[in-house]
Amino acid sequence: MENGINTYVNKVGHSYKTRLRGINKYGLMLAFISICLVLSFITPRFLTIQNLMIIVTQVSINALLAFGVTFVIITGGIDLSIGSMVAVAGVVAATFAHPDTYPVVVPVAIGLLAGLLFGAFNGLVITRSKVPPFIVTLGTMTIGRGLALILSKGRPVSNLSDSFNFIGGGKILGVPTLIIILIVAFFICSVILHKTVIGRYMYAVGGNEQAARASGIQLSTVKMIVYTLCGGLAALAGILLTSRITTGQPNAGTGFELDAIAAAIIGGTSTSGGTGTMTGTLIGALLIGVISNGLDLLNVTSYYQQVVMGTIIIGAVVLDSVNRPGTE
Amino acid sequence: MxxxxxxxxxxxxxxxxxxxxxxxxxxxxxxxxxxxxxxxxxxxxxxxxxxxxxxxxxxxxxxxxxxxxxxxxxxxxxxxxxxxxxxxxxxxxxxxxxxxxxxxxxxxxxxxxxxxxxxxxxxxxxxxxxxxxxxxxxxxxxxxxxxxxxxxxxxxxxxxxxxxxxxxxxxxxxxxxxxxxxxxxxxxxxxxxxxxxxxxxxxxxxxxxxxxxxxxxxxxxxxxxxxxxxxxxxxxxxxxxxxGRELDTLFPESESQQGEEVLSVNNLSSKGKFSNINFVVHAGEVLGMAGLMGVGRTEIARAIFGLDRIHAGTVCIKGKPTAITSPQEAIQAGIGYVSEDRKQVGLIPGLSVQYNMTLASLSNYTSGLLIGSRKESEAATTMMADLRIKATGPSQKVVYLSGGNQQKVVIGKVLLASPSLIILDEPTRGIDVGAKAEIYKLIARLKAAGIAIVLISSELPELLGLSDRVLVLSKGKQTALLSKDEATQETIMRYAMQP
Incomplete structure (x- = not known):
């Protein structure tokens, strides 16, 4: 009986929400393109190959972190420790990257391994205990920072091999390696999220955990994979950053988690789980990059930039909350 | 006045x-x-x-x-x-x-x-x-x-x-x-x-x-x-x-054609929920489960399906003792469960009809590491037509469907995992009379197709109209197992209220 009412409400709500959803789906792309257009009119320096490459290069580290955290947020979780993982993986990789010691594969592999293990540890604590991911990763964020300082004895690890420095700082056929790695990572992450069983399960777990479980999905397996994946991507970002700045900094990546989460949210990933796309996150990261680059070019001080960025994040979430299905 | x-x-x-x-x-x-x-x-x-x-x-x-x-x-x-x-x-x-x-x-x-x-x-x-x-x-x-x-x-x-x-x-x-x-x-x-x-x-x-x-x-x-x-x-x-009302023609006539034993439950107990439950369901049979709300019917269903723990007793699938500790194992053993709580346990509201329906059988549509989009959408579209699900298409989100159609999506999901036993827990709760009649026809079809069905319902006419036998519970205990001839509203109520 009451169901009749619900159906009615749904119908009414439908047209209104469909309209807003339509705005949101293409709106992000539209907002991105129009901001780029406006900037290219205001300042001629914006729309040059060189400047665009700078933007994408600057964005790439944040985008990689955002891809990882998108997986996590889609399952209804959160990972605050990615910034610390950047430092841990960076320091670990740098330790093995001094000239004439190991081939370049070794520091990369060990750095990645460190991130994967760190992520797996997050997943393990989250699935074994009933502690919410926010608290667990808040803890491991601090643990990770401590580990980075311990491993580096609090000092930057410098004097790295040229081949290591090439990974994040070099160019192939004039294209910065960071951009190439970003494109490859984006492609792989998109396929994982949208084309594989585990990707589908991420949406299911975040959309309705109980229903996912009743459909035969092992929640703990999905969560373990998601946090491990996020750790792996954070480690990749850490290795690339270390290579780019040619130093393993124990203080690197501080606050990066917030930028990555912001990119995912601006890109339409709902913090309540169950929705989000890799394309959205990529555009979210690019949008952040374009706006801060534009504001730089317009000589707006970084103080104001932060106010603008914060406003954009809230705006994106407001749009998301009007958008969320099932909020009658 | x-x-x-x-x-x-x-x-x-x-x-x-x-x-x-x-x-x-x-x-x-x-x-x-x-x-x-x-x-x-x-x-x-x-x-x-x-x-x-x-x-x-x-x-x-x-x-x-x-x-x-x-x-x-x-x-x-x-x-x-x-x-x-x-x-x-x-x-x-x-x-x-x-x-x-x-x-x-x-x-x-x-x-x-x-x-x-x-x-x-x-x-x-x-x-x-x-x-x-x-x-x-x-x-x-x-x-x-x-x-x-x-x-x-x-x-x-x-x-x-x-x-x-x-x-x-x-x-x-x-x-x-x-x-x-x-x-x-x-x-x-x-x-x-x-x-x-x-x-x-x-x-x-x-x-x-x-x-x-x-x-x-x-x-x-x-x-x-x-x-x-x-x-x-x-x-x-x-x-x-x-x-005191008459059973109407909502319920399709169907002959009982019992096949082999599909599920047998022996002395099943769960602390504080139910104890010593015994019954057998055969292929092509509907076993009704009656009792007042909160007497343990849903808990029994959840336990058989591996959502909750069993403290004592055994479950046999086709004669083989089977330990089921998770829904995953239950699905593999050929059990499907349509929960009484469609919104909480049945559906993922933000996902499409197709994604909801294929969720329990996703590995059937993969080629290599990836999901075969065509295989998946074919399975979903066929099932949608078969169950007469009214939606704008397989990509419509289930949150926008009516209660009756949402219920059919849950049933479709269970069916795509090709079960030999389906537990239907209050399958017509909160849906209108027309949709109810369709669900009843569907139950009759599943029965004719040789699927064993456990039907939990608080609506006695529904239970009587569809069941071949009725198990009655009172306060977590089995008080009667009635044949079709013995089961009337009065006998069921009497056993359901037995202290």
Whole structure:
């Protein structure tokens, strides 16, 4: 009986929400393109190959972190420790990257391994205990920072091999390696999220955990994979950053988690789980990059930039909350 | 309307329609001061709609309510409480972190002045007096979450009394109480009625009704059936009033064609939920599971499906003992479960019809590491057509479908995992009559296709119309396993209420 009412409400709500959803789906792309257009009119320096490459290069580290955290947020979780993982993986990789010691594969592999293990540890604590991911990763964020300082004895690890420095700082056929790695990572992450069983399960777990479980999905397996994946991507970002700045900094990546989460949210990933796309996150990261680059070019001080960025994040979430299905 | 001087509440011609379906049709009630008036009816008879109207939660389409000699304008819950009608809800509505005293006086601490100082000491003193008056020993400064369900129930009653209620509605107040607590509650009720408070008492327990009630009013399918003094009725006469309707042609005829044994359950027990459950289901058979709400039917289903733990007993699938500890294993063993709670356990609202339907069988559509989009959408589209799911397409989100279509999506999901046994838990709850008939036809088709079905339902006509045998439960125990010939509404009700 009451169901009749619900159906009615749904119908009414439908047209209104469909309209807003339509705005949101293409709106992000539209907002991105129009901001780029406006900037290219205001300042001629914006729309040059060189400047665009700078933007994408600057964005790439944040985008990689955002891809990882998108997986996590889609399952209804959160990972605050990615910034610390950047430092841990960076320091670990740098330790093995001094000239004439190991081939370049070794520091990369060990750095990645460190991130994967760190992520797996997050997943393990989250699935074994009933502690919410926010608290667990808040803890491991601090643990990770401590580990980075311990491993580096609090000092930057410098004097790295040229081949290591090439990974994040070099160019192939004039294209910065960071951009190439970003494109490859984006492609792989998109396929994982949208084309594989585990990707589908991420949406299911975040959309309705109980229903996912009743459909035969092992929640703990999905969560373990998601946090491990996020750790792996954070480690990749850490290795690339270390290579780019040619130093393993124990203080690197501080606050990066917030930028990555912001990119995912601006890109339409709902913090309540169950929705989000890799394309959205990529555009979210690019949008952040374009706006801060534009504001730089317009000589707006970084103080104001932060106010603008914060406003954009809230705006994106407001749009998301009007958008969320099932909020009658 | 002539008003009896002793009547505190007079309801006449109350009608409420939900999108064309009459939930209440011309319902009446006369409540005398100081009486316990039992309101009886099956699930879905309209009792809760009626009470929700009285409490100001719903607005009636038509009808008159006179309260305490004056026409009663149904307004907000706040106004209703102030005028002296209180309700003790089946699910307790209390703030767990606040104290007993704070809960009792919640919303009335300072006569509505929001910035007055709170005096907890004073509230606690008042609460202590109140509780002593009721002869219950609950500390007024204890936090609500520290109390047992029975104690919380008592606090709710204290709240109603402190509200100077003239009418208290009690909806299944004993469902969570132990025998001694029930005695205490009855003592309090008798004390209240001596002071002239009228009680509307809703319960499925016959013994309580006959021990307490002065008058009994029966509703059936939203219609007023009659009001009689409790002394003029016996259990059998009351049950006939409650269920006395004919089975209609909603249910397709189907021959029982029992095949091999698919599921057998032996001495299945789960602490505090159910014990010693034994039954067998065969291919092409529908086993009905009857009983009042909360007697353990859903818990049995969840345990068989691996959602909850089993503490003792065995489950055999096609004769083989099978230990099922997760839904994943249950699905692999060929069990499908359509939960009573479509929204919480059945569906992922933000995902499409297709994604919901293929979720339990996703590995069937993969090629290599990736999901084969074509294979997946073919499976979903075929199932949608087969179940006549009305949606704009396989990519529509399920949150926008009607209740009946959502239910079909859940059934479709279960079917795509090709089960040999399906447990349907209240498959027609909250869906309209037309969609119900379609679900019934579907059940008959599944049965004809040789699938074993366990059907849990609170609607007796549905259970009788579809089941080949009926298992009856009462308070977590199996009280009867009736053949189709033995199963009637009366026998089922009798066994379901067996203590």
């Amino acid at each position: 002539p008003l009896e001087p002793n009547n505190i509440l007079e309801v006449r011609g109350l009608t409420k329609t939900f999108s064309g379906v009459k939930a209440l049709n011309n319902v009446q009630l006369s409540l005398r001061k100081g009486e316990v008036h039992a309101l009886m009816g099956e699930n879905g008879a309209g009792k809760s709609t009626f009470m929700k109207i009285l409490m100001g939660l719903l607005t009636p389409d038509s009808g008159q309510i006179n309260f305490d000699g004056y026409p009663f304008k149904v307004g907000s819950v706040h106004d209703v409480l102030k005028s002296g009608i209180s309700m003790i809800h089946q699910e307790i509505l209390a703030v767990p972190e606040l104290t007993v005293a704070q809960n009792i006086f919640l919303g009335r601490e300072t006569n509505g002045r929001l910035f007055d100082w709170l005096n907890d000491r004073h509230l606690e003193k008042q609460a202590r007096e109140l509780l002593e008056q009721m002869r219950v020993s609950i500390r007024p400064d204890a936090r609500m979450k520290e109390l047992s369900v029975a104690e919380m129930q008592m606090v709710e009653i204290a709240k109603a009394i402190s509200n100077q209620a003239k009418v208290i509605i009690m909806d299944e107040p004993t469902s969570a109480l132990a025998a001694t607590e029930v005695t205490t509650l009855f003592g309090i009720i008798r004390e209240l009625t001596r002071k002239g408070v009228a009680i509307i008492y809703i319960s499925h327990r016959m013994d309580e009704i006959f021990a307490l009630a002065d008058t009994i009013t029966v509703l059936r399918d939203g219609n007023y059936i009659g009001t009689k003094p409790a002394a003029d009725l016996d259990e059998a006469a009351l049950i006939t009033m409650m269920v």
